[in-house]
Structure formats: C-alpha cells, structure tokens
Amino acid sequence: MKVTLLCSDLNHPVYQYLSAWKNANKDNYSISIVSKVSEINEPGDILFLISCSEIVKVQIRDMFSHTLVLHASDLPQGRGWSPHTWDVLSGKDELTLSLINAEDSVDTGDIWKKKHIKLKGSELYYEINTLLFEAEIELISWACKNVFTVEPTPQEDGETSYYRKRTPNDSEVDVNKSIKEQFNLLRVCDPNRYPAFFELNGQKYKLFIEKYDEN
Structure with a gap:
C-alpha cells in the first residue's frame, strides 16, 4: 500500500513523529512525506493531510483512493485553524481528534x-503536543489497517463553529491581568515559533515557563 503524508511545515513539531512512523512502517507500506502539493507526482492509496496549510484540490485527491485529514476538534464543532489551541484557551479539559475525508469545503x-x-x-x-501527535499517529496506523473495512459517517447536522487563524499577536500577555487568568495562554505558546510576550515601557519581552520540581 502506498501512503503519502503531507505536512506543510518541515519545522512543525509533528514532523518528527511522521518521520518516526515512516521508519517504523517502512516494511509494511511504501511511505513518502512531502511538504508541498506540487511534490505529489504519482498516485497512491492514502493521502494524509497533517497540519497542511494548502488547499488540496480534487485533481490531487483523485490520485488517491482516500484523502484524509487529521483535525483536532470534535467536528462539526471547531472547524478552521488551530482548534486544539483555541479549546485549551477556552478551558476545556478534553481534546478531540477527528479523522475525516478531505472535501472542497474545509473540515x-x-x-x-x-x-x-x-x-x-x-x-x-x-x-499537549505529545498527547496530540501520539493520537495522530495512532489514527494514521488505524486508518492504514482498516482502510478496506471502515464505513465513514456524515458529520452531524446542526450548529457548527469555526476558529480563525491564530497570529503571533495572539501570544501577547496582558500585563494588567494575573498569571492565573492567563495561564492557559502561557501553556499553549510555543516558545520557538509563537512565544508568549508582553510589552512594557516601549520594550517587548518574551516569556517562557517550565515545570519546576524542587526535588
């Protein structure tokens, strides 16, 4: 079986998980990892879209028996961008990862x-990334094993919600609010790509937090 993994950002922290999965399954499947739609030049069985920022048109999807998206929300709630981050910010104590068919209309x-x-x-x-990425790998493995027997179900009708794309400015900490009020923001900020920051007296500062155990 030929499997293609499309992840738009080579620096995305999920990429190392995809590489490890490829190495672990090289004897089971023919696997390729690409970062651009233009790099897809031959048909296959399954195309997985993981943290993919490009629109994958039907002409590309038709090259595969199945094109699947990994989306970190309880669809149809939470369509759009960075859903798990928005969910943590809202105080949720459970994330949902959905494996769905890719369609022209996103999610x-x-x-x-x-x-x-x-x-x-x-x-x-x-x-949070570790929990999420391990779950993504589990669903990728599950899909490959069950591709010939799975019966997908339509998303429920009714109310849906959409998340906008986050920007670096969304990582700004309000100096007039307490740490407790903004802890969920501090804990979701990637210190390498989207660090938490604040501005004071005309200067911008980065903030980093880590767990501390005196023992």
Whole structure:
C-alpha cells in the first residue's frame, strides 16, 4: 500500500513523529512525506493531510483512493485553524481528534474515527503536543489497517463553529491581568515559533515557563 503524508511545515513539531512512523512502517507500506502539493507526482492509496496549510484540490485527491485529514476538534464543532489551541484557551479539559475525508469545503468530510484526549490542566505546550501527535499517529496506523473495512459517517447536522487563524499577536500577555487568568495562554505558546510576550515601557519581552520540581 502506498501512503503519502503531507505536512506543510518541515519545522512543525509533528514532523518528527511522521518521520518516526515512516521508519517504523517502512516494511509494511511504501511511505513518502512531502511538504508541498506540487511534490505529489504519482498516485497512491492514502493521502494524509497533517497540519497542511494548502488547499488540496480534487485533481490531487483523485490520485488517491482516500484523502484524509487529521483535525483536532470534535467536528462539526471547531472547524478552521488551530482548534486544539483555541479549546485549551477556552478551558476545556478534553481534546478531540477527528479523522475525516478531505472535501472542497474545509473540515466537512465524513468522519472515519474520533479519539478523545484527556487533559489535567497542568500540561505545557510540548506535553499537549505529545498527547496530540501520539493520537495522530495512532489514527494514521488505524486508518492504514482498516482502510478496506471502515464505513465513514456524515458529520452531524446542526450548529457548527469555526476558529480563525491564530497570529503571533495572539501570544501577547496582558500585563494588567494575573498569571492565573492567563495561564492557559502561557501553556499553549510555543516558545520557538509563537512565544508568549508582553510589552512594557516601549520594550517587548518574551516569556517562557517550565515545570519546576524542587526535588
């Protein structure tokens, strides 16, 4: 079986998980990892879209038996950008990862499987990433094993919600609010790509937090 993984950002922290999965399954499947739609030049069985920022048109999708999206929300709620980050910011104690068919209308495809991820409320960005990316790898493996028997189900009718794309400015900390009020913001900020920051007296400062155990 030929499997293609499309991840738009080579520096995205999920990329190392995809590389590890490829190495672990090289004897089971023919696997390629690409970062651009233009790099897809031959047909295959499954195309996975993971943290993909490009629109994958039907002409590309038709090159594969299945084109699947990994989307970190409880669809049809939370369509759009960075859903798990918005969910943590809103105080949710559970994330949902949905594996769906890719369609022209973003995040509307039939659902293959959902996986729920419990949070304690103390996880920092890298721990949240670990939980999420491990779940993504589990769903990728599950899809490859069950591709010939799965029966996707349409998303539920009714109310939907959409998240906008986050920008670096969304990582700004308000100096007039308490740490407790903004802890969820501090814990989701990636210190390498989108660090938390604040401005005071005409100067911008970065903020980093890490867990501290005196023992």
